[in-house]
Amino acid sequence: MLFNKIKIQLFFFILLFAAISGCKEKNTEAIPSTPKSETGSITFNLNALIDGEDLELESKVFLNPLDESFLVKKFAFYISDIKLLKDDQIVYTIPDSYILYDKSKPNFNNVKFSNIPLGSYTGLEFTFGIDSVRNYSGAGEGALDPINGMYWTWNTGFINLKFEGEWISPDTNTTFIYHLGGFRQPYYSYRIVEPANNLSFSIGNNNNTTIYIDAEINKFFGDVQPMSFSQNQVIMDPSSLSAKLSNNCARMFKINRIE
């Protein structure tokens, strides 16, 4: 009898427990965390320059290598697929490393990645633009959110670089709009940037490392494919010219310093 009573009470408690615990939040699965001692973090800080001077939107008139005057209304680009090198070998690829630089949205231009393996590194490699695989992968978010305006919706794909403004000539001002995009052969516009191999930085577990990268806009008119405002003021499709200008853009980048 007594045993039965205990059994009923036990049953009662189990039910009570089930009733309470059953309502706990779902999705409480633990995120596997790498022990702190094995990884650190790295920040990339991007900055756009024109002939070595800081870019200023709307107000300041700049000169390109052909001495054409212009002012900039929009300058934005993607880099992606960041790899850390040691002795010219890729030792770590930062997962989902997509960075949008947009002069008009400063909060995008300083991006921190965690879970970087500790150690010393001697080089850095990344891609100008967004690679083909990501362009076939459906809806993105964060830097890849099409809301950022760096996306063609009618011909799926990221715009790897937007450079817009006014070309100022003695007679008149002419709007220029250069949108470089496309991921299909032969006019794809993403480029692996020549790696910087003479660096020296380390990832420690208590301090963050920041790599400052400059993007020199005047390389757009650069030495691979000469380009001038007089030649063309509007590029909004993947084309032979946009592919050649992407070669120029791959040469924009320079590591300024590492802290």
Next chain:
Amino acid sequence: MKRGVIIVLIFISLFGCNVDSVIKSDSSLSELKFEIPIGFPQPHYNFEGNEVTKERFELGRKLFYDPILSRTNTISCGSCHQQFSAFSQIDHPVSHGVDDLLGTRNSPVLFNLAWHKEFMWDGGVNHIEVQPFAPIENPVEMDETLLGVIQKLNASNEYKKMFKVAYNVDSASTKYMALAISQFMAMLVSANSKYDKFIRNEETFTAEENEGYQIFQQKCATCHKPPLFTDLSYRNNGLDNTFLDEGRKMITQNESDLGKFKVPTLRNVALSYPYMHDGRLNTLDQVFEHYDSGIKQSSTLDPILQNGITLSANDKAKLKIFLNTLTDNTFTKDRRFSEF
């Protein structure tokens, strides 16, 4: 007494967390899942990261029918994609957008999209999840910005709640809007026409339907390949010899794609007039006439159509009878897909 308490507790322990969903449950959606019809290949879209749930489907359906997606709050996806015509728009050669602006292409039917790799007449959109962005931003369709849409959605407590329940996110974003709409679109499956029942040995064809089916297999099925009734390729079917609309070439920049458009499905074709990428042909008879004697030569004309497709009067009559067996009224009347 004690027994009563125990029963209540049993009830709570079993259903305590689901009271909400039990109350809201819409019986037509309780068994909601994506099923591959008999004889269909594996779909291209597998709902990865967007597993089918009632809440996601309902959110997608609400967005599909909501004119909030357009700048003027007047045009929804459903405006140009109406269920009774298999999600196309009859009598409209090209789409009508905001401020009565006309598009350049005919609204295509929407179903069996999970089997498509690319979308639009020119295949410019390469993933079902990014498809909704195109009409939203098109200046002669919805002409809204993605930012504008997301702001409007987040101004609505109902939408915020639905995004939370469906995707466990605190606010609407382009990604989850796109996932919800694409879930609704990918769930639109049409595979219960008389033809399907014939293939499944559930119904028989009449002698005329059978004759039409034979003609179809001989003369149409290369491009309009069953079970999708399209081979999903891009072809120039001889409508023009100069091309105001460059079609696929606009996407690939490849001269050999000039004037090519995606082969449309023939499922529900009797419901989805007018025909061709610009809706220039109003009737199936005109379409037969085009293939029989209207082919225009050009450098990219499909090799299969160099000499047209000879169709006798009898062929045309029987083909039309067969094409009517591709009408799927189960699909066009499916309450799960309807606006109200």
